[in-house]
Every structure is written in structure tokens, then in C-alpha cells.
Amino acid sequence: MYLLSLFLALALRPLLVFATWGYTDDGSNYVIDVGSKLVFKVSKTNGDINSIVYRGTEYQGYSGKNSHIQSGLGRSTVTIASHTSPANLLMVTITYGTLVHYIVARSGQNDIYLLTNKGDASVAALRFILRLKPNIFPHDLSTPDFYDNVGATVEASDVVRNSNGYTKSKHYQGSNYGRVMDFDYVGKTTGKVGVWLIRSNHEKASGGPNVAEDLYEILFYSMCHTDPERWGLHGPYVLSFTDGDTPKKELFARNPNWSWFDTLGIKGWVADSARGYVAGIGIANMKSGHTYTVALSNADYQYWGVAASGRGAYTIKRVVPGTYKLTVYKGEYGVYTTSVSVNAGSATALHTITPDSDPSDVAAIWRIVHSINNPQPTYMHPSDPRLSSWGPEDFTVGKTAISSFPGYMWKDVNNDHLVYFKLTAGQIASAKTIRIGITEAYANGRPTIAVNGWTSPLPSASTQGSTRSLTVGTYRGNNHIYSFTVPASAFLTDVTQWNILKITIISGSGNTGYLSAGISIDCVDLY
Structure with a gap:
């Protein structure tokens, strides 16, 4: 009886599969087994990763889409090589014109190392997209099944609104982070399986979730960038699988010892x-x-x-x-x-x-420092009903809460904000300076001012990116301060009365509504 029970227990026990390090060629793909829990396939035609199996479950892909650079490189030269020193590894090299992309696996590690060298503008942008099967990892959406409840397109083809009026886009990061320097990785976990895309050091870079389950490493994207594109090698950045826990800190860009890359002949590598x-x-x-x-x-x-x-x-x-x-x-x-x-x-x-x-070293008579770091506009379109109204409102210095001052102003939405302020007899005796500090501008938007009956000269536009910004979840651009010298004759001589500052956004460019010319405001002061 004991032997029968033992036999049944052994027979019913899950079959253990011992992985074997190495790769095979199935005719269409290089099939790489890391010798642990991860097996993935790389297309020999275009370098796409078209299968990612971790612990026996396929995680790659939705609607026939693969994981790849950009939206796929097209026909490329794809080769594979093995190395045993200084590490036991396999390296796939994908060459597409002047772009060279590397996919590296190390024996026993459930990680895929990625490096990309972009030589010129023949590939428009530079991003790696990890395409995951839907409905495996939890969604980070404001409402359940958001994309099953889409009622309208808000802007272009990439911002949508559901029946509640809530907006969503691949551009909205859905986190409190906004700068590359603030986080080491993006990813998802079920508690039992975690998939993480660990960021590179971004030394060559310039300057979220999609309809399905995507993870991005953005190396260069023309939208909202503040620097010219930098050519050359980006990476390593790492696709890492875990048993639910967060990725290993030794893989974070500020921590690793990358010396094992030194002898691999990677184009642009600097030891x-x-x-x-x-x-x-x-x-x-x-x-x-x-x-x-x-x-x-x-x-x-x-x-x-x-x-x-x-x-x-x-x-x-x-x-x-x-x-x-x-x-x-x-x-x-x-x-x-x-x-x-x-x-x-x-x-x-x-x-x-x-x-x-x-700017704060200047002693101001009054200063309105707006909390531009409020993350809400980075989660949603500015038309979203979850945001407070952008409507033009009067602001009284010393009485109105600073939080009610607008972070964004658009020519066609909430123009002509009024600021009421008083000056002492000594203060109105000489000219004063009003400064408006902005962090971003769209469509050459810039502020001009009027104080009582006096109107300022029209300023020139600041230097900013040429793409959408305020409506796709960012207020970060090229910081700029507009300074206006206001003559003493502009101020009211009765110190009991309120002077009125009017801020107006001007531009000969832009569209209508939230795509009209606009700015994001960091600070307004008078000294």
C-alpha cells in the first residue's frame, strides 16, 4: 500500500523541466534558453522578440505585435554569437542601416540586456517597446476596463475619453515620477511574476502604458524634448523577470559593474x-x-x-x-x-x-509661486472633469490662495488672468519689474502684460519643442523668465486702491481650445 501511494504521488507530481543554457535555430528564430526560467525568441528576419516564456507561460505579444525597437525595424541583418569570457553569454546583433541593436543573455540569469546604437535620423525616434499579453498584469487605469468603454477621441488619435469623461493616453505616465532621474525602472507584478524594464543611464538621451500592456524605454522621442538628439550607443537597459519581487538593485543604471561588456565589440561602447x-x-x-x-x-x-x-x-x-x-x-x-x-x-x-x-535671491514686493509639480495634469488631458476648472479667475495678492492660480494658461481657454495688488507710497515712486517664469510653452505662446492703463511691449517667443506638450502630460520644457519693466506712471497714486495686472497669452500660431498657444507658469512676482 505504501509503495502504491508513493507511486501515485510521484506520478501525479508536476513534471520538472530542467532548462539547458544555449540557443537553437528553428529556421525563423534564434531560440535562447538562459538555463533558468526564461526562454525567448528573436526573429532572424527583423530582430523582433516574438516570444517570451517565463516559468512555462508566454508573456509576449498582443494582436500579433512583437517587442522591438520603434514599431519594428523591418528586414535587418540578424546574427548570433556566443562568448565564454569574461562571461558565458549569447549576443544577437541586429543591423538596420545605420542602427545597430544588441540583445544579450547571460547563463542562469532571467534578464535580457539591450543596447542600441543610432547613427543618424534615418530611424525617426528611438524607443524599445515591450508588448505584453493583456489581462495578465494589473491595469493602472483610472477606471476598470477603460479601453472597453471609450466613447470619443479627444485629441489626435492618441487621447481618448470614456463615458465618464475621464481621459487616457499612452502619453500619460500614471505615476508621480516625471523625470528620468527620478526612477530606475518601470514594470508590473502579479505578486508571483514580475516583469521590469530597467532604465539605462540615459547618457545619450535627450530629454506609459498603452492600449494593451506595454512598457517603454524612451531613448529619444521628438515630443517635448529639450535637447538635440544625441547619436551613438544607448544602454544597457534590461528586461528583467522575477518571481514577483522588484528587480535586482545591482542592475540599476547607477550601480552595475558593466566590465563584462568591455570585450564584446559593441559599437560605441566606452569602458x-x-x-x-x-x-x-x-x-x-x-x-x-x-x-x-x-x-x-x-x-x-x-x-x-x-x-x-x-x-x-x-x-x-x-x-x-x-x-x-x-x-x-x-x-x-x-x-x-x-x-x-x-x-x-x-x-x-x-x-x-x-x-x-x-530668482528668489531678489527681494520681491510680492511673489506667486505656483505649485507646478502638482502631478494631476501628467495623468490626464487638461479637459478631464477630475481637474479643477482652468477658467480665468481674479487673484488678489495676500488674500487668494496661491493654489488657485493657474498652472497653465491657453490663448483660447483661460486667457486674461487678473492679479490685484496694492503698493505703498514709497513703492509707487519708481519703476518696478514684473517677472513671469514659465517651464514650457506650446505653439510660441508667451505672456504679455498690462498694468492699469499701461501695456507692455510684445515679447519674443521662448525656445521650446515644436510638438504637443501641455496636453500630453508634461509641463517640462526650457525654463524661461519674461521680465517687464513697468514705469512708475503706470501705478495708481491712491495707495488704498488695487492695481490691476492683466496677463494675456499671445501667439500667431496654434489651433483652438487646449491646442491653442499656451504656457505653464511657475512663478509671477513684482520687485
Whole structure:
């Protein structure tokens, strides 16, 4: 009886499959088994990843779509090579014109390493899209089954609205993060299986969920970018599978030892031994409540490091040698710039920096600092009913809550905001300056002002990206301050009366509604 029970127990036990490291060629694909829990296929025709099986379950694809660079490269030259030193690995190389894409697997690791070298503009944008089967991972949507309840297209073909009026788009990130520097990975987990796309260091970069289950690594996208595109090698970025937990921290871009890539012949690869770093003693006159970031940038690379609280010491590691513009950012506003040179294998040491362009160092008579970091407009279209009305409202300095001041202004939606303020007899005796700081502008939108009966000259447009911005979930562009010198004769001589500042958005460009010319406002002050 015991033997029969043992036999039945063994017979009914799930069959254990022991994975074998290596690859096979099925005629159409290279089938790569990492020797653990992950098996994936790479098309020999175009380099698409068209199957991803983890622990026996297929996770790749919906509606016949694969995971790939851009929306697929088309016919490419696809080769595979094995390496045993310094690591046991397989590397697929996909060549499509001037673009070379690499897919790397290491023995025993449930990770897919990706690197992409883009040589010119023959491929329009640069992004890797991971296409996952729907209804496996939890949705991060504002309402259940959102896309089954789509009632109308709001804008272009990529912003939609359901029957509740709630809006959704692949552009809306659905998280409180907005900057690449703020997060290491994106991904999803069921609690038992996790799939994660770990970001690259973005040294070559410039500047969310889709209808199904997509994960993106955006390396260059023409929408809302603030820098020219940088050519060359992007990565590594890593597709990592886990048993439900978050990805390994040693894979995060700021942490890993990538020396095992040094001898693989990857186009554009720069070993750590050929890089240098910048170390700064500190930053003087830092304002409490603000994070300071020190960034390096030139036409080829960008890097950044967060300054420590207190004295503001910082380090920027793994920098390719060259001359860089160094910018100190208070939050997201540049308050100091200089030039530094970085040499291979050594540190560039910098003395204490004293910011010289902080607008708050000017003692203002009044200042309206808008909380532009409110994340709601990055979740949804500005027409969404979950947002407060953008309608033009009067603002009274010293009485109205700053939170009611508009973060965005459009020529065709909420133009001509009025700000009421009083001045003392001493203050009206001389000219004053009104500044309006913006973080982004669309369609050459810019502010002009009137104070009582006086009207300012018309300013020029700031330099911004040419694509949609405020309606696709971003207020981040090229920060710009508009300064208007208001003569003393413009102010009311009766100090008991309210002066009226009118802010008007002007432009000869743009469309209508939320696609009319607009700006995002960070601060308005008078001094």
C-alpha cells in the first residue's frame, strides 16, 4: 500500500523541466534558453522578440505585435554569437542601416540586456517597446476596463475619453515620477511574476502604458524634448523577470559593474576604465525645501548627480572624457552654469559653487509661486472633469490662495488672468519689474502684460519643442523668465486702491481650445 501511494504521488507530481543554457535555430528564430526560467525568441528576419516564456507561460505579444525597437525595424541583418569570457553569454546583433541593436543573455540569469546604437535620423525616434499579453498584469487605469468603454477621441488619435469623461493616453505616465532621474525602472507584478524594464543611464538621451500592456524605454522621442538628439550607443537597459519581487538593485543604471561588456565589440561602447568623474565640495546658499542637482551636458552626452543636503557635496560618475556645460539646478531651474573638463581615469575636483541666477535671491514686493509639480495634469488631458476648472479667475495678492492660480494658461481657454495688488507710497515712486517664469510653452505662446492703463511691449517667443506638450502630460520644457519693466506712471497714486495686472497669452500660431498657444507658469512676482 505504501509503495502504491508513493507511486501515485510521484506520478501525479508536476513534471520538472530542467532548462539547458544555449540557443537553437528553428529556421525563423534564434531560440535562447538562459538555463533558468526564461526562454525567448528573436526573429532572424527583423530582430523582433516574438516570444517570451517565463516559468512555462508566454508573456509576449498582443494582436500579433512583437517587442522591438520603434514599431519594428523591418528586414535587418540578424546574427548570433556566443562568448565564454569574461562571461558565458549569447549576443544577437541586429543591423538596420545605420542602427545597430544588441540583445544579450547571460547563463542562469532571467534578464535580457539591450543596447542600441543610432547613427543618424534615418530611424525617426528611438524607443524599445515591450508588448505584453493583456489581462495578465494589473491595469493602472483610472477606471476598470477603460479601453472597453471609450466613447470619443479627444485629441489626435492618441487621447481618448470614456463615458465618464475621464481621459487616457499612452502619453500619460500614471505615476508621480516625471523625470528620468527620478526612477530606475518601470514594470508590473502579479505578486508571483514580475516583469521590469530597467532604465539605462540615459547618457545619450535627450530629454506609459498603452492600449494593451506595454512598457517603454524612451531613448529619444521628438515630443517635448529639450535637447538635440544625441547619436551613438544607448544602454544597457534590461528586461528583467522575477518571481514577483522588484528587480535586482545591482542592475540599476547607477550601480552595475558593466566590465563584462568591455570585450564584446559593441559599437560605441566606452569602458569604465576610459571614463572619469566630477567631485564637488559643495553648493553655497542652498534654499531649504529644495533639491539641488548638478548636471553635465554637451552635444554627445549628459549626466547628473544630486547634491547632498547641508553643504551640497556631489559626485557625477562614469563620465566620458570631454568638455561639458555644468548646470546647477534648484529643483528644475538652472541657477548656475560653468564649463568643466573631464579626463579619463581621474577626478575633476570643483570648489564650492555659489549660485548666481536664483530668482528668489531678489527681494520681491510680492511673489506667486505656483505649485507646478502638482502631478494631476501628467495623468490626464487638461479637459478631464477630475481637474479643477482652468477658467480665468481674479487673484488678489495676500488674500487668494496661491493654489488657485493657474498652472497653465491657453490663448483660447483661460486667457486674461487678473492679479490685484496694492503698493505703498514709497513703492509707487519708481519703476518696478514684473517677472513671469514659465517651464514650457506650446505653439510660441508667451505672456504679455498690462498694468492699469499701461501695456507692455510684445515679447519674443521662448525656445521650446515644436510638438504637443501641455496636453500630453508634461509641463517640462526650457525654463524661461519674461521680465517687464513697468514705469512708475503706470501705478495708481491712491495707495488704498488695487492695481490691476492683466496677463494675456499671445501667439500667431496654434489651433483652438487646449491646442491653442499656451504656457505653464511657475512663478509671477513684482520687485
